[in-house]
Amino acid sequence: MSGIEIEGLNVWFGEYEERVDAVKSANLSVPKGGSFGLVGESGSGKSTILRAIMGLAPTWSGKIDILGRAVEKPRSRDFYRAVQMVFQDPYASLHPRHSVDQVLSETLSLHGFSDIDKRISQLLDDVGLGPSFRFRYPHQLSGGQRQRVAIARALAPEPKILLLDEPTSALDVSVQAEILNLLTDLRAEHKLTYLMVSHDLAVVGHICQDIAVMQLGEIVETLSVEDMRAMKTTHHYTKHLLESSLQSAAG
Amino acid sequence: MSKLLEVENLWVKFPTRNGVFDAVRGVSFSLGQERLGIVGESGSGKSMTGRAILRLIRPPGMVEADKLALEGEDLMGRSEKEMRKVRGQQISMIMQDPKFSLNPVMRVGKQIMEAYRLHYKVSKKEAKKKAMAMLEAVAIRDPERVYRMFPHEVSGGMGQRIMIAMMLIPDPKIMIADEPTSALDVSVQMQVLEIMDKLVKDRGMGLIFISHDLNLVSSFCDRVLIMYAGRVVETLPADKLHEAQHPYTRGLLNSLPRLDAPCERLEVLKRDPAWAIEESVSG
Numbered sequence: 176m177s178g179i180e181i182e183g184l185n186v187w188f189g190e191y192e193e194r195v196d197a198v199k200s201a202n203l204s205v206p207k208g209g210s211f212g213l214v215g216e217s218g219s220g221k222s223t224i225l226r227a228i229m230g231l232a233p234t235w236s237g238k239i240d241i242l243g244r245a246v247e248k249p250r251s252r253d254f255y256r257a258v259q260m261v262f263q264d265p266y267a268s269l270h271p272r273h274s275v276d277q278v279l280s281e282t283l284s285l286h287g288f289s290d291i292d293k294r295i296s297q298l299l300d301d302v303g304l305g306p307s308f309r310f311r312y313p314h315q316l317s318g319g320q321r322q323r324v325a326i327a328r329a330l331a332p333e334p335k336i337l338l339l340d341e342p343t344s345a346l347d348v349s350v351q352a353e354i355l356n357l358l359t360d361l362r363a364e365h366k367l368t369y370l371m372v373s374h375d376l377a378v379v380g381h382i383c384q385d386i387a388v389m390q391l392g393e394i395v396e397t398l399s400v401e402d403m404r405a406m407k408t409t410h411h412y413t414k415h416l417l418e419s420s421l422q423s424a425a426g
Numbered sequence: 427m428s429k430l431l432e433v434e435n436l437w438v439k440f441p442t443r444n445g446v447f448d449a450v451r452g453v454s455f456s457l458g459q460e461r462l463g464i465v466g467e468s469g470s471g472k473s474m475t476g477r478a479i480l481r482l483i484r485p486p487g488m489v490e491a492d493k494l495a496l497e498g499e500d501l502m503g504r505s506e507k508e509m510r511k512v513r514g515q516q517i518s519m520i521m522q523d524p525k526f527s528l529n530p531v532m533r534v535g536k537q538i539m540e541a542y543r544l545h546y547k548v549s550k551k552e553a554k555k556k557a558m559a560m561l562e563a564v565a566i567r568d569p570e571r572v573y574r575m576f577p578h579e580v581s582g583g584m585g586q587r588i589m590i591a592m593m594l595i596p597d598p599k600i601m602i603a604d605e606p607t608s609a610l611d612v613s614v615q616m617q618v619l620e621i622m623d624k625l626v627k628d629r630g631m632g633l634i635f636i637s638h639d640l641n642l643v644s645s646f647c648d649r650v651l652i653m654y655a656g657r658v659v660e661t662l663p664a665d666k667l668h669e670a671q672h673p674y675t676r677g678l679l680n681s682l683p684r685l686d687a688p689c690e691r692l693e694v695l696k697r698d699p700a701w702a703i704e705e706s707v708s709g
Contacts, residue, residue, distance in 0.1 A: 216614075318468070347467040347638055349695040352681035356691050381683035381692070404685060419616060421685060 177243065178336055178368035179205040179228070184237035186220070186227045197223040199392045200237070205385075207242070207335075210362065210369035212379035214416065215389035221372045225338045228370075229260050242335060256286055259329035263341040265321035269313040275299070275324050276309045279331055286332040298327040301364075303357060319350035326357065330365070339371040343378060355381055376420040380404065388413045430600055430632040431457040431479070431517075434493035434708075438474045438656075441486050449474045449487075451656040454708035457600065461626065461633045463647035463664060465640055467678075471656040472636045476602045479634075480517055481509050497599070515545040518593040522605040524585030528577040535561075535573030538592045545596040560591040564621050583614035587621060594625055600632040608637070619646055640667065640678055652678075655702035674701050 186198040198220040205211040213221040226232045228239055230250040239246045241258060262268040269278060279298055283291045296306060302323040313321055322342060329337055342358070343351040355378065362369060373379045379386055380400050387397045388410065396410040408414050438450035450471040455462070464472045478489045481501065494501045496516060504512070513519075521527040529537055538557040539550070548556075554573075561569035564587040577585060586606060593601060603622065607615040623646065626633045637643050643650055644667040652660045652675050660672040670676055677695035 348640065348678055349467060349681050352683075352692040352694050355683065356694065359691065377683045377685050380685050380688065400688075404688065417685075 177204050177240070178207040178209060179203070179211075179370055180238070180240035180243075181224070181228075182238040184224065184227060184235060184239065186223050186232050186235040188232075188234065197232075197392055198227065198235075201389075201394050203387055203394065203397065205368055205370055208366055208368055209385070210371065210383045212383035212386045213370070213372045213389060214374065214376055214379050214386060216374060219389040220392040221389050222340050225260065225340050225370065225372055228258065228338060230254075252286070256332045257334055258336045258338065259332065259334040260338040260340065261322075261325050261329050261342050264345045265318060265325050266313075266345065268325055269321055271313055274310050274312050275304075275316075275327075278324065278328055282328050282331040288332075294331070298331055301330060301361065302327045303353075317350075318346050319353060322346060322350075322354055323357070326354075326361070330361070333365075334367070336368045336370070339369060341373055342371070344373065344375070351378070358382060376403070376416060388416065428497075429456045429458055430497060432493055432495045432498075433475075433479065433491065435491055436475065436478055436494065437488075437490040438471070438478050438483055439488045439490070441488075448656055450478060452706045453653075453656075453658055454706065455651060455658070455661070457632045457634060459630050459632055460649060461623075461635060461647040463635045463637065463643035463650040464653060465637055465643050465650060465678075466653035467638060470653040472638075472653050473604050474656075475653070476519065476604050476634060476636050479602065480513055480519060482513075482519075511545075514541065514593075514598065515596045516598055517600045517602065518596070518598040519602040519604060520586075520589050520593050520606045522608060524577070524582060524589050527589060528585060530577050532576075533573070534575050534577060534580065534588050538588070538595060541592045542595045556595065557591075560595050561588070563594075563625065564588070564591045565617070566591075582610050583618060586610060586618050590618070590622055590625070594629070597629065598631065600634065601626060602634045602636070604636045605638070606635075607642070608639070615642075640682070644668070657702070657704065657706040659701060659704065659707065661707055672701075673698065 181201060181203050184198055184201040187194055187196045189195055201224060203211065213224060215221050223232055227235045246254060276295060279295045280291050283294055288294055295309065299306060299308060304320060304323050343354050346354060361367060369382065371379060371382055380403060383400060385397065385399050386403055387394045390412050396408060396413045398408060403417065406417060408417065434454045436450055436453045437448060440447045440449060453475055464475060466472045477483055481489060483489050491502055535557055538560060539553045542553050542556055558569045558573065561572060566572050566584065566587060580588065607618055610618060635643065635647055644664045647664045650662050650664050650667055651658045654674050660670060660675050662670055668679065670679065680693040681695050683692055
């Protein structure tokens with residue numbers, strides 16, 4: 176069974192002469208338990224695909240199937256139990272006046288869990304934060320710790336699929352390594368499916384098995400990580416991206 | 427090589443409720459006509475070093491240094507009024523995000539012109555001509571149109587190029603670039619860097635390039651200072667960055683995922699408390 180199946184997805188904003196086509200007939204499929212990366216420069220529509228899946232983009236057409244079922248409009252609670260998203264900037268995605276405990280218990284009670292207390296300790300443990308972090312506010316946490324809280328919140332309803340929108344681009348490289356390791360561990364532990372957006376090919380190459388390259392709202396190429404490493408690309412834009420990221424890595 | 431800037435034993439201190447916090451602790455370096463990179467994590471004091479050189483630390487923050495000299499002339503003893511002549515004209519600074527550093531209610535052209543007219547007594551007409559030439563120099567294709575635009579109408583990459591134009595127009599001797607490209611796309615990043623590099627080279631300026639991106643710094647600069655907890659832990663020629671000795675630098679390099687060398691788990695930096703206490707290395 177496939178985790179995420181997208182066919183002929185169009186997303187646009189505005190109407191008539193102000194209409195902007197952010198995503199044009201995108202196709203992609205992520206097997207259950209797989210991890211898929213979307214790369215491209217900003218404005219290429221990679222985050223918009225994630226937002227369309229989550230129901231955060233109001234106008235779209237095409238087919239989005241999650242775990243073999245078409246998504247409903249508006250999304251049901253069951254949908255949000257299966258699919259969760261981690262946003263780019265942990266400084267912006269956490270409520271500044273809610274403690275970690277409040278953030279997690281709100282999510283848990285919304286999804287109808289009863290043993291909230293036990294689950295919060297478990298979640299904090301899962302993302303490598305001790306119980307001492309439970310009653311802290313976001314301003315008392317570092318960037319990496321905040322992103323861990325955001326990941327814990329996404330894991331709270333026990334989702335099958337995690338959508339990751341540039342989860343490490345606001346973080347230092349040393350912290351990025353910790354978060355990437357955490358994501359690798361969590362995927363193995365909870366058998367999660369990842370759909371990850373990043374502009375950093377090295378990050379996507381580390382986490383994902385398959386990669387789609389986007390340019391100006393279109394998916395120009397889909398290839399496996401092995402092919403990408405071996406520079407087996409057919410599209411010139413992918414080649415350009417690869418060369419520039421290899422160049423900067425070589426120094 | 428003549429020394430443009432000399433910094434000796436620079437400290438930046440902030441009094442807090444729990445005693446004095448030292449953001450920068452005894453940093454020493456000198457800058458010639460070269461590109462000097464300063465790298466470190468957030469909170470390592472790299473931006474504070476840049477600001478302290480321009481004496482932009484506001485009270486209650488304190489700056490102390492044995493020596494802070496621009497072409498042999500002391501900067502520490504200068505009054506605020508004298509410092510204003512240094513800022514922009516002799517040392518200029520490019521900030522991280524053009525969205526916050528351009529005046530949102532003033533046309534782009536007027537801002538660039540203002541930067542020039544503040545330091546040189548010229549007519550408006552002449553200043554406009556100079557501003558146009560500068561916009562062209564930063565590879566803006568249609569300067570006439572951009573000149574009349576407001577900052578919200580330009581893209582991030584263009585905004586940063588406008589900032590560079592604005593900072594270079596008074597012809598400073600030193601430019602401090604504080605994460606000039608971290609708000610930009612990878613593809614635009616290279617373009618902005620190339621423009622900056624060319625202009626700095628042509629004018630024989632000194633450049634202090636502050637960044638958290640090790641690879642970017644190693645490909646772009648001549649020399650690199652690595653900062654940790656307010657100290658310089660290591661200084662290296664940029665092309666030898668991958669032969670770094672200090673465990674902190676090594677840790678940072680190893681924690682990067684690499685396209686050409688896949689691995690199961692990334693190495694996580696293990697911090698040694700001794701790094702924060704060690705003496706600062708001068709560079």
